[in-house]
Amino acid sequence: MSTTGTLTASSEELDGFSASVARAYFPHDLAIRAQAAGPAELRAVDLGPIRLARIGWGSEVAVESDHPGAWAVNVPRSGVLEARVGGRHVLSLDGQATVCPPDQPTRMTRWSADCSIVGMRVDRDYLADEVSALVGMHVDRLPAQLDLRTGGGRTWMALLTSIGAEALVSPELARDPRVSRRLAGTLSAAFVTACFPEEPMQGEIRPRIVSRVVAAMEEDPARDWTASDLARTAGVGIRRLQQGFRHYLGSTPTQELTAIRLRRVHADLLAGNADSVTEAAYRWGFTHLGRFAAAYKNHYGVTPSHTLRCT
Structure with a gap:
């Protein structure tokens, strides 16, 4: 699903715009406090478990x-967003985010x-699954407001700005489920990190846990592994x-997975088990050929096409 549009809205037109939002x-439920002062805008893109939207009412x-x-x-990029969230008054400006919980009434009063x-x-x-995988516990409550000017909040905001701008302007990017899943996973992991800043690790992870994850990646390197998948495999x-x-x-873990995939591609190219570099790269889980080629050359000192030609 993708939606794009702007209009200069009267109160009657805002009813239709509200339905689109x-x-x-x-x-x-929408209540107009003052008549239209500018154009209303809606841009939205569906990334599966995550949707991104740019919304301005113009009134x-x-x-x-x-x-x-x-x-x-909700992150205001301009103006004022004032709300009642779980009985708490939250006033957010640029650099802050209002976090509204599911299945509970929240009123944006202004x-x-x-x-x-x-x-x-x-x-x-x-x-909930992402929180469990990332911080290792079940959490059903998040802060009502995030500061996006420091630490994890700034990192998430940078990703949201970058991914959001690209996806909202070019929604065709999200039509590939592999791409949309990766974008959603990147955004959700950064968001959880912003909500739950990292604390010093109590004790060390035993080496067999790392070995278990490496073995799982070796067994199925072409799988579209996410950080959450790997953490569940490890049980941490x-x-x-x-x-x-x-x-x-x-x-x-991502660097190790890339190294495993590179070794598989390299072996196929040397053995002549692929008709093309593209075939071998896709076979072992690489979806971005430019990044794959750069990683291959950095690892082996030659281009993958050179390896194929030498077989």
């Missing part, structure tokens, strides 16, 4: 929603006419797994 982001409004089945993370948000809708169960959180890999292997 409900389909693209969340169902809601000062109040919006109430129960956010059924999903969290809403969405100023000049307020345009970038919103991230993330399915409740998907985020993502952070602890990454720390274990750094301690015992001096690399990250």
Whole structure:
């Protein structure tokens, strides 16, 4: 699903615009506080368990929603977003995010006419799994507001800005489920990290846990492994797994997976088991040929096409 559009909205036109926002982001009740001061805007793209939206009403409004089945993370890029979240008053400006829980009434008491948000809708169960994998515990409550100017919040905001801009302008990127899954996983992992800053690890990960993950990647290197998948295989959180890999292997799980895939491609090219570099790369899980070629040359000192020609 992708939606793009702008309009200069009267109160009657805002009713229709509100219906479009409900389909693209969340169902809601809309109250117009002041007549249109500028154009309304809606851009949205579906990344599976995550939806991204750019929304501006062009009028000062109040919006109430129960956010059924999903969290809403609303980042004003201009103007003022004032809300009641779980009985708490939350005022967010640029550099802050309002976090609205699923299946609970939240009222945006003031969405100023000049307020345009970038919103991230993330399915409740998907985020619960991501939190469990990343921080190793079940959490059903998040902070009502995030500071996006320091630490993990700044990192997530940079990713949201980058991925959001590309996906909202070129929604065809999300039509490949492998791409959309990776984008969603990247955004959700960074968001969870922003909500739960890293704490010092208590104790070390045993080397057999790292070996178990390496063995799983060796067994099926072409699988579209995510950080959450690897953490579940290890039975620990993502952070602890990454720390274990750094301690015992001096690399990250992603770097180790790339090395495994490169070895498989290299072996196929040397043995003449592929008609082309592209065939071998796709066979072992590489989806971005430019990055693959660069990684191969960095690892082996020659291009993959040179290896193929020498067989």
